[in-house]
Amino acid sequence: MSKNVGIVIVSHSPDVARGTADMVRQMVGDDVPLAWCGGNPDGGLGTSVPAILDAIDRAWSERGVAILVDLGGAETNSEMAIEMLPEERAGRVLLCNAPIVEGAVMAGTEASAGSTLEEVRRTAEELRPA
């Protein structure tokens, strides 16, 4: 189990999610638990609650998990997924209000320093347009 916060990337496009994860991996190697998902349950563009739940599980860390999303449906589906987590996990998964690529890279870098979940989110959200 990692000592660092995990990162989950949720895009409508599997290509965007995978590419974003590659960029995070390039910064942090294997120091940060990282998972991505993209596409609706039929594989088209969209997001899927079961896939998000699975990604949270793969990136799970006792320190918590930060989720980066692209557009509205990814956010709504991620919020739904967080609510469906077992109680002991639900409080330790946060959604970051940040651009997906830049946010994920910043969040991953912050996480690799051993920062708390709240610190990881704050760093990602510093990118948010004022």
Add this chain to the structure above:
Amino acid sequence: MNTDAAARARLIRAIAETVLAHADELTDLDQAIGDGDHGLNMKRGFETVLAESATLAEQPLPAMLTGIGKTLVMRVGGASGPLYGTLFLTLGKTLPAEPTAAEAGAALAAAVDAVKARGKSEAGQKTMLDVLVPVLDDLKAGGAGLPARLAMVAHAAAEATVPMRAVRGRASFLGERSIGHMDPGARSSALMVDAVVAWLEEQA
């Protein structure tokens, strides 16, 4: 209200078949002002609901509605999955097995509030809430002509989204250009109201 297993099965089929019959239309509406997947997403969700209808209908009304909600959450894929999922999950949590009209109204009120929270939205933003809120208000008003009146309210409310400017969702990216098209979520909500009203009338 008759809520035996056969009636419950008819309710599921009425809702699912109505949505499926209009899937292409919902996609066309969404192509005009969104990402064009509303019909496909709803179709995926309600095909699964229809496939599971026998098992779902064996359960009491609240558990059946919860089951529909879970299926929509897991299968729909777009924002409409969590939104309609939340609507059905909340109805399932709030309705008793054999609801009175007042209990049905209270459950719908709770469900509409839950959809508002899930979508961080209110009526007037060109969404499904622009149908659900007027339908709820009309139901609460009571009086003669229920439930048939609700279907007319729902369709008028969906029409009323045409001149609105979208504030939430993908359509909001279009700004002024979202004006002049019916909101696909408002349309799908009106279709479901239609199906439920037809089912209620058949019960009477």
